[in-house]
Amino acid sequence: MFQSVRVENENMDKVIDIVKSKINTYEVLANPASMKFLFFDSDNPDINTQFDELRKILVPMGYIPFLVLDVEHYVEVGIRPKASYRSNKVNLIMLILTLASTIYVGSIYASSFVHPGTFAEEYKLLYGFVFFSLPLMFILGIHETAHYIVARRYKVNASLPFFIPFPYLIGTFGAFVSLRDPVPTRKAMAEIGAAGPIAGFLAAVPLLFLAQYLEGIFKPIGNYIPFILNYPEIYHIFGIVEPSNVPIFPMVFAVWVGMFATAMNLIPAGQLDGGHIARGILGPRSYILGYIFIGFLFYLTITYHYIGWLFLALFVIFMGMAHPPALNDCEKISRVDIGIAVFCLVMFALTFTALPIKP
Structure with a gap:
């Protein structure tokens, strides 16, 4: 120990x-x-x-x-083992690089919405920033900031968000906050884990409607359709139906990514947010649920031939399926925390789709 x-x-x-x-x-x-x-x-x-x-x-x-x-x-x-941490300059550099990568990727999707002309390339970058990078980084930033705030509320030292640039497909591998103190209780573990997905989800919901409104204003002038998105249940509940035979408006895709990230984070396994929530609510036996969901990801990979689920399963296994306990692993969970966990389960059902992208 x-x-x-x-x-x-x-x-x-x-x-x-x-x-x-x-x-x-x-x-x-x-x-x-x-x-x-x-x-x-x-x-x-x-x-x-x-x-x-x-x-x-x-x-x-x-x-x-x-x-x-x-x-x-x-x-x-x-x-306590001694540990050294990187300065906040690293956070800033990674933020700038992620902004650059998301703007670049967004500009590619924006190419079908920009008329050819003298400043076409500049407009693509502008559209990539305003309609893709900005909403996506906003959702991810709200998600990670919520983790940070709740961790500090429990007097748990946490880093500022680390954004991960990836100049392909969605422009980023997401972001994370590093907890630099051990988690004090199961209640704190569940609430810190749940804070990010809940905040990110609530930030993304109004952007669903804003993206649909702007999509009606900015009409496509090209035919670039890199892939077809499958939309989760929340789109159908709100009556939002996106056409699959026209280019994807960058902001529509950015919000979709935010919803997809919510579902991925809520998978109750390993070091994902859902794993923290499950360990906090269910205690030591939560690993059983984690292995069930890892098996579920392998099943989806085989059934739908979507390699993304395989990568996620391997990532979770690599990071570790065993979840460390809280310092006080004996305190009982309140009804409020059970309610939070149920709400997270509902969010997962609303944002999850078995085959997210079809080529």
Whole structure:
């Protein structure tokens, strides 16, 4: 659970004093890797709150506490492995590169909507920015910002969003926020995981209608149809029907990508947002659901011959199917969190499509 490193004597007394100031213990067991503080339930009627206060003190000091409620009840404190993080300049560089790649890709889709002329190339880039890069980056940015805000609300240190440029098809591999502190509770794990998809989804919904409105204004003048999109259920619920025999308006595609990203992130496996939600709500047995969905992705790959699902399944497996527990993995989940998980399940049903793109 912890790195095998020696606890320095001069720090041991300080850690013991801090733990005992928050939790009433009856015995302390020390070894080279960690210290265990055993306690009785009757002496600690509000152990979840007590442990969270302790966590907020010890984690910034370089220690990681775990709450264990088993045959014996105890808090185990180990030394946190040292880690170095990249400066925010990396975030800025990746943001600029992703803006450039999405503008470039968007300009390709915009070519069917720009009249030939002296400034045609400039207009393509402008359309690529306004009608593709901007709405797509807005949806992704709202998604990752929500993760960041909820993580900070739980006093979990998180990085600014890292955007990943990819100058092909959709212009990006998405974005992510790196949690630099361990997640304190299952509740925090579920809510941090759910915050991004919910915020991104709510940001994308009004853009569905704006994209359809603008599509009616900007008529195609070319015949470039690189692929045909299959639209998820939310389009049919709102009565939005997109023609498949005309070029795709860049903003329509950008919003579709946002919806598709929501569905992918909500798959309850591994380190995806859905994996965080499942681990928070279901606890240690959530891995069963993860393996079921990985099998489902392989089934879709074989049935629909869509290689994207295979890449996603392999990516999840490569990143790790086992999900680390929260520091307090014993706290019960509230009805509110169950409701959030159900809403995420509904979002998945509304945004998922088995065969997203047909050539």
